[in-house]
Amino acid sequence: MTAVILFLSLINLLSPQIKIENAWMRNASRGTNSALYFDINNTSSRDDELIDVSSDIAKVVQIHETYKQGENMGMRKVDSIIVKGKSIFHLSPAGFHVMVIRLKEDIKAGDKKEFVLTFRHQGKIKIKATVKSD
Amino acid sequence: MKPLFVLLSAILIISGCASKFDRNDPLGKKSFPLISQDSTVVNFPQDYKGKTMVLGFIFTNCPDVCPLTSHNFQMLQEEAKNKGIKGVNFVLISFDPDRDKPWVLKDYAKVRGIDESNFKLLTGDKDTIRALMRKMQIVAVPGDTTKTSDGELMYFFVHSDKAFLIDKDNRVRSEYRGSKLDIAEAIKDLQALE
Ligand SMILES: [Cu+2]
Numbered sequence: 001m002t003a004v005i006l007f008l009s010l011i012n013l014l015s016p017q018i019k020i021e022n023a024w025m026r027n028a029s030r031g032t033n034s035a036l037y038f039d040i041n042n043t044s045s046r047d048d049e050l051i052d053v054s055s056d057i058a059k060v061v062q063i064h065e066t067y068k069q070g071e072n073m074g075m076r077k078v079d080s081i082i083v084k085g086k087s088i089f090h091l092s093p094a095g096f097h098v099m100v101i102r103l104k105e106d107i108k109a110g111d112k113k114e115f116v117l118t119f120r121h122q123g124k125i126k127i128k129a130t131v132k133s134d
Numbered sequence: 135m136k137p138l139f140v141l142l143s144a145i146l147i148i149s150g151c152a153s154k155f156d157r158n159d160p161l162g163k164k165s166f167p168l169i170s171q172d173s174t175v176v177n178f179p180q181d182y183k184g185k186t187m188v189l190g191f192i193f194t195n196c197p198d199v200c201p202l203t204s205h206n207f208q209m210l211q212e213e214a215k216n217k218g219i220k221g222v223n224f225v226l227i228s229f230d231p232d233r234d235k236p237w238v239l240k241d242y243a244k245v246r247g248i249d250e251s252n253f254k255l256l257t258g259d260k261d262t263i264r265a266l267m268r269k270m271q272i273v274a275v276p277g278d279t280t281k282t283s284d285g286e287l288m289y290f291f292v293h294s295d296k297a298f299l300i301d302k303d304n305r306v307r308s309e310y311r312g313s314k315l316d317i318a319e320a321i322k323d324l325q326a327l328e
Contacts, residue, residue: 032242032245073199099197101282
């Protein structure tokens with residue numbers, strides 16, 4: 001049994017079922033906030049769930065959703081994002097995003113910044129987001 | 135039950151049940167003394183009389199929606215320049231004067247690569263900003279809050295997403311959604327006012 005589990009996790013490691021694509025974040029200066037966006041490509045047929053995002057570059061990192069309330073816009077923290085099997089979930093401006101609160105450093109266009117995403121099944125995935133001035 | 139009802143009605147009133155902006159109503163004789171990213175005093179809207187103005191509202195701690203508005207203003211500024219449209223000012227007013235001090239706005243302009251030649255970011259004292267927001271029917275209510283590890287309380291607003299086109303006589307002529315500004319439409323409106 002242990003061998004089977006070991007074998008399965010090895011397969012998992014060699015061919016990740018979750019692929020993170022087009023990761024980018026907005027340039028901002030130290031002490032301010034930014035947002036991180038990416039596509040979650042779930043290539044397996046099993047649903048997965050993004051449950052945490054972390055990084056050393058900011059004091060707080062949270063998964064957020066922007067919503068419309070009548071004519072007004074607001075955002076709120078969400079606990080997780082469920083990504084259905086064989087689907088792509090887009091985090092994008094004015095939608096789901098990762099809030100990067102109180103940056104510890106200036107982040108400039110062209111920089112690449114590291115984040116660790118945690119998925120319920122896939123586990124931890126390290127990504128590098130390209131900083132853009134969009 | 136009763137206090138809740140009063141609270142709910144108050145929220146409804148401030149969050150958009152107000153009547154539609156009268157487009158031909160001049161912004162009035164009332165002057166709102168504001169302060170720019172360069173710490174100069176701007177009398178709003180009088181100082182813009184004789185020029186067309188594109189006006190929006192943001193807060194710089196907003197990392198998702200407000201940068202879209204700022205970016206749209208920058209694209210519109212660029213496009214207006216390309217089209218040879220002259221005498222237009224771009225103005226973004228902060229509805230978060232507690233945190234958006236002039237130097238914060240200056241840093242925001244620098245980081246966002248804003249061409250500041252005809253683009254002002256304005257803040258002011260709380261009462262002035264509040265009065266101006268009432269005038270323009272702009273809403274910003276603190277919503278989501280979070281605490282950083284060193285105890286700073288961060289708050290974000292549920293806020294209007296409005297932008298305005300204001301003519302040379304300080305009259306509101308068009309209203310847009312700031313984060314979804316249709317550049318081509320705004321250019322047409324600007325040309326019509328030239
Ligand atoms: Cu957010």
